[in-house]
Each structure stands twice: as C-alpha cells, then as structure tokens.
Amino acid sequence: VGIIGCGRIGQVHCRALEGNPSAEVVIAADYFVKAAQACAKKFGIPRAVQDWKEVVQASNVDAVVICSPSDTHCQIIIAAAQAGKHIFCEKPIDYKLERIDVALEAVRKSGVKLQLGFQRRFDANFQRVRHAVQSGEIGSPYMLNIISRDPAPPPLAYLKQSGGLFFDMMIHDFDMARFILGSEAVEIHASANSFDQSIADIGDVTTAVVTIHFQNGALGTIQCCRKAAYGYDQRVEVLGSGGAVDIGNNFPNTATVSTDQAVRRDLPLNFFMDRYVEAYANEMIAFVDMVKNGTEPVVTGIDGRVPVVMAYAAMKSLKEKRSVRLAEVDIVPNARL
Numbered sequence: 001v002g003i004i005g006c007g008r009i010g011q012v013h014c015r016a017l018e019g020n021p022s023a024e025v026v027i028a029a030d031y032f033v034k035a036a037q038a039c040a041k042k043f044g045i046p047r048a049v050q051d052w053k054e055v056v057q058a059s060n061v062d063a064v065v066i067c068s069p070s071d072t073h074c075q076i077i078i079a080a081a082q083a084g085k086h087i088f089c090e091k092p093i094d095y096k097l098e099r100i101d102v103a104l105e106a107v108r109k110s111g112v113k114l115q116l117g118f119q120r121r122f123d124a125n126f127q128r129v130r131h132a133v134q135s136g137e138i139g140s141p142y143m144l145n146i147i148s149r150d151p152a153p154p155p156l157a158y159l160k161q162s163g164g165l166f167f168d169m170m171i172h173d174f175d176m177a178r179f180i181l182g183s184e185a186v187e188i189h190a191s192a193n194s195f196d197q198s199i200a201d202i203g204d205v206t207t208a209v210v211t212i213h214f215q216n217g218a219l220g221t222i223q224c225c226r227k228a229a230y231g232y233d234q235r236v237e238v239l240g241s242g243g244a245v246d247i248g249n250n251f252p253n254t255a256t257v258s259t260d261q262a263v264r265r266d267l268p269l270n271f272f273m274d275r276y277v278e279a280y281a282n283e284m285i286a287f288v289d290m291v292k293n294g295t296e297p298v299v300t301g302i303d304g305r306v307p308v309v310m311a312y313a314a315m316k317s318l319k320e321k322r323s324v325r326l327a328e329v330d331i332v333p334n335a336r337l
Helices: 008-018 033-043 052-057 070-082 097-110 124-134 156-160 170-181 197-201 277-293 301-320
Strands: 002-004 027-029 063-066 086-090 114-117 141-149 185-193 207-214 219-225 233-240 243-247
Touching (some): 008 063, 008 277, 027 033, 063 070, 070 086, 070 097, 114 277, 170 185, 170 219, 170 301
Parallel strands (some): 086 114
16 A cells, blocks of 8 residues: 555554554655655655655555645546556545546546545444434434534634635535435535634635435535534434434543532543544555455545535535525536646
C-alpha cells in the first residue's frame, strides 16, 4: 500500500494498516516531505517521498490511500486508475460533478476498485440504526433526524479551501441519511447563518438546518453547527411505523456522579479522531479485503458523488430561498477535465 498525504488522517490510516497482517505500507508521500519522513519513521515505512506520482508509479504498490488536500483527489484517482492501482480516497472525490464523473469513468475503464472514505458507515452505532431501519424492525421509516456539531470551527485557512459547510461537514450527514434510510433524496431545503463574522466574510456558514424529502416518502432533517461548547455531538433518531431507534454520543467512560447538588457525567469524546477510532480501523480492514479478495467496495464512487449533488442542492436552496430538487443541479456525466 502507498499513502498519499501524511497529515492527521493519513496517519490514522497508517496506524490502522500497521495492525493489519494482510497489508504493508511501503511508501508515503507528502508535498511537505518532512511530514512524509516523519510519518515513515513513526510507522516503519521504508520509503518517504515528496511527489505522489512516485507512489502511483511504484511497482511494489498494489493500492493507494489518498489523504491529500481535496483539490488533488481527482487527479490522483485518475492517475492511480490508469496505473492499475486500487484506490481508497478520502471525501470528496472533487467539488465539481464534471470532474467527479471523469474520475469515476477512469476507474470504470481501468477495472480497478475505488472505496470512498465515509468512516461513519463502519461505526457500530450507525450500523445498528441502519439495521433497525433496513430490516423493518421499526416498520416503515417516517422521519430521520441527524445532529452533527463540532467542538470548534477549523482554522480559516482550512475553511477557505474546504468547499464550505455543506461540502465539507454536512457531506458526511448526507451520506449517513442515504445509508440509514436506503433511499435517495429527491428535494432539499436549507437554512443557514454564521455566528462568526470571519467565517461569514469568506462566504461560509457555521450553522445550518436542512430538510430532505426522500423517494420512499420519509422526511429527514440535518442540523449542523461548527461549535458545540460541550464537545463533539453526533446523534441520530429514526421514527418508523412500528417504533423508533436512536443513538447518542460516545463518552470516555460510563461513570455517573451523583451528589446532593447534581447528577452528572463527563463530557462526550471531544472530536472525530477519538469518536471514530474503531470505524477508521474497520474502514481499512474493508479496503484491504477488497484489494486482496476482490470483494466489492463498501462505499462506492457513486456514494461519493451523490452527497456532492445534495450539497449543491442545499447551496442553491440557501441562495434562492426555496426548496430545490436534486434533478435541478445534477448533470449528465459526459464532462472533460
């Protein structure tokens, strides 16, 4: 395996692969070569380089894990596919549907497999909610509510290249909505604002609520906020004709402290790196299994494309102050880079 991008997420995947007896990371690349060298030293990777093309061209690499900046993903996917390497790519494939379609066509033509990085699909709690819905355990789904709140906004430098809240943060929730309900969105309405003027000044928002109509008749709401004073807040509820299922936050312990003043517990896990440790590990297990045994991707290229369409619909709804059907913003996949 070759790693492209040795920042925070790249190292998470290195750690997961380090513990997998069926995989070996043989090369790591980062534009900041010192980051690649530090990653290589930390995880015992024999080769560290600056140019990602060296990873794609390496004869001893069967698959690449792409964790580089978002605006590089499309180009690397195409090059890796043409080189016959299987691909894991963090979201998004790209922010432009035309470029996504070119990348997916390159993957299709090459015959390699592509898995997208939506790690929440590998979390036991979200999987249990999906099972309750898909198995009919709670009957036909009526309503879905997703709450997604970060402990603090990312740095402005990151936000400027992130694509905005709908493409960067809520894209995970768009994917979760599809994953849980097993149905496609038809229409979206978005409302949003910003509690931080510096974020508003770059054209982004910090707080958003999206309402979704699904093909199966269910209604969904997603609440996203860049700041929750108490930590990382990830909750889901689905109401169905025969019952309901919900999950709350994960905590560092199960202790409850009771005194004559209050009953309380510690704050939830503070960020996604802590909350989804096992999910990231399971994600890499699935990827290695896909490469080694030829299984189908658990998260496909289309799974990476549809949430981008949903994000475009949300942006258009916010701008035009109306509900937007996804068909209004989707394109015919015949574009060229």
